[in-house]
């Protein structure tokens with residue numbers, strides 16, 4: 708454990724902690740000495756992660772259940788007496804051409820990527836503003852900065868996260884509350900497992916980012932001195948063009 712980390716004994720809530728970026732962030736922040744509240748639907752994944760890392764609490768559930776975001780914050784406060792960081796990370800991706808995209812899946816994506824993320828963001832910043840401290844880290848995407856054909860709806864969910872984050876950052880200027888968006892390019896996780904052609908193939912990327920790369924980047928954001936804000940951070944594999 709890196710006992711020199713300024714994050715030691717701080718508390719983070721991480722959504723989407725059962726795989727990919729969320730699980731890697733949990734491992735990294737636990738190594739920094741943080742106490743964690745973990746959530747996702749797959750309880751066996753969360754249970755095994757909890758056994759592997761340091762002190763943690765967990766609350767399983769579908770993040771679109773409207774009361775879950777506030778319950779996660781409440782759990783952090785009840786179990787650990789504080790909440791310093793919220794990683795608003797759970798998400799899904801649905802893309803496809805006009806003829807094929809499933810509008811019901813798109814609406815489900817909007818509920819997960821936008822509605823649930825907004826609920827957690829507001830629960831977080833209301834608490835952080837009250838105590839004049841805290842850091843909200845939203846997982847956006849390179850597609851929160853640009854659009855690709857067939858991916859307009861997914862990009863729209865991430866543009867929404869970017870807009871909310873920027874509005875909150877402006878509203879919180881002059882306080883000690885930080886809001887950041889992390890904007891990954893292609894990361895090798897389970898996110899694209901249902902795609903007919905994996906983006907590593909269609910984009911010809913042999914070395915995509917790994918979840919640990921994003922975890923290190925988030926740790927970097929969190930360890931900055933109090934006077935620094937990093938509202939957006941784009942991180943891409945070297946081979947990714949678009």
Ligand SMILES: NC(=O)c1ccc[n+]([C@@H]2O[C@H](COP(=O)([O-])OP(=O)(O)OC[C@H]3O[C@@H](n4cnc5c(N)ncnc54)[C@H](OP(=O)(O)O)[C@@H]3O)[C@@H](O)[C@H]2O)c1
Pocket residue numbers: 722723724725726727728729746747748749750752768769770771796797798799800819846847848849890891892893894895896897898899
């Ligand atoms: N991979 C990339 O290339 C990439 C690039 C840019 C941005 N991102 C963003 O990174 C974030 C994490 O994705 P990932 O790449 O790590 O993918 P992942 O491995 O598929 O992880 C997604 C996580 O979200 C959780 N989740 C999904 N739907 C949920 C729901 N309805 N309720 C509760 N939890 C739910 C999943 O948990 P359960 O299934 O167990 O519930 C899982 O823990 C997403 O916001 C994604 O948009 C990914």
